[in-house]
Amino acid sequence: MGFIKVKIGLLVLWSFMIDISGAYAQLRLDDKHVNVALRMVGHQMLLNAGDSTSRVLPVGRNGDSYELKFEAPIKIEPNELVQVMDSVVKKASIAKSYLVEIQNCESKEVLYSYEIGGPEKMDIIPCRGRELPVGCYLLSFTILELPLSLQSSRAESNVASTQPQGHLPMAVSAALLIIITVLWFYFRKNPTSNRENPNMISLGAFDFDTLNMVLLHQGKKTDLTSKESDLLLLLYNSANSTLDRDTILNKVWGDEGDYVGRTLDVFISKLRKKLEGDTNLKIVNVRGVGYKLILNE
Numbered sequence: 001m002g003f004i005k006v007k008i009g010l011l012v013l014w015s016f017m018i019d020i021s022g023a024y025a026q027l028r029l030d031d032k033h034v035n036v037a038l039r040m041v042g043h044q045m046l047l048n049a050g051d052s053t054s055r056v057l058p059v060g061r062n063g064d065s066y067e068l069k070f071e072a073p074i075k076i077e078p079n080e081l082v083q084v085m086d087s088v089v090k091k092a093s094i095a096k097s098y099l100v101e102i103q104n105c106e107s108k109e110v111l112y113s114y115e116i117g118g119p120e121k122m123d124i125i126p127c128r129g130r131e132l133p134v135g136c137y138l139l140s141f142t143i144l145e146l147p148l149s150l151q152s153s154r155a156e157s158n159v160a161s162t163q164p165q166g167h168l169p170m171a172v173s174a175a176l177l178i179i180i181t182v183l184w185f186y187f188r189k190n191p192t193s194n195r196e197n198p199n200m201i202s203l204g205a206f207d208f209d210t211l212n213m214v215l216l217h218q219g220k221k222t223d224l225t226s227k228e229s230d231l232l233l234l235l236y237n238s239a240n241s242t243l244d245r246d247t248i249l250n251k252v253w254g255d256e257g258d259y260v261g262r263t264l265d266v267f268i269s270k271l272r273k274k275l276e277g278d279t280n281l282k283i284v285n286v287r288g289v290g291y292k293l294i295l296n297e
Contacts, residue, residue, distance in 0.1 A: 037092035105136035204281035235293035244290040
């Protein structure tokens with residue numbers, strides 16, 4: 001019954017995880033939307049530089065910034081960059097204010113930068129006519145303020161869209177912690193689970209080790225003889241059903257010929273004694289027929 005409860009609990013938690021994962025997937029769609037927009041910027045920058053064959057490399061993340069790289073060296077004209085970026089950002093509606101930096105690929109030195117809609121809601125665009133010669137450049141794009149449409153949807157989800165890709169939302173982390181806690185308590189309570197040991201049988205409040213012929217109960221071990229073990233296993237395999245005396249004698253003692261009329265009754269008495277730790281576990285005598293193991297699961 002305990003295992004069934006754990007399974008139900010895990011199913012509930014799994015459903016919760018699916019809901020959270022859906023929300024997280026939606027969150028990552030914002031990143032994908034920005035990535036597509038920046039690739040459009042890169043494509044147009046290549047065309048403006050007269051390059052229609054080389055590729056725009058996949059957009060990366062560095063903290064809160066998106067990074068755009070090019071396959072081949074490129075010439076950058078700041079005035080054209082500002083126009084292209086402004087056009088794409090407005091069409092894609094990815095930012096209300098943002099910072100653009102052009103860095104050297106190797107040294108990461110910022111060679112040119114500008115800001116749109118800064119703290120004073122002013123555009124800061126220096127040196128628009130100063131061209132950067134052909135070279136390896138990295139374009140860094142940082143969103144300083146989201147457009148109103150994204151701000152409202154982000155407020156509803158209560159999750160920051162600029163969270164680095166390596167971190168899960170707090171709700172997902174909490175769900176994982178709950179699952180780990182449930183599993184820890186379950187397996188701590190059931191250290192001798194028969195899923196770990198195929199020779200271990202859960203027998204009421206006991207664990208029955210059929211290989212080593214031992215009963216385990218609350219940390220206490222009770223040894224069984226080979227015949228006691230065979231008899232208990234036979235009764236367990238037909239739990240809550242009556243086994244007639246002849247069947248039991250033949251199955252346990254076979255043709256050994258070393259039993260007498262009262263042998264079975266003596267062994268039943270010994271087993272009852274060893275199973276006293278669980279009052280719900282009983283071996284009852286079915287008058288004139290045989291014996292039955294009453295096992296309430």
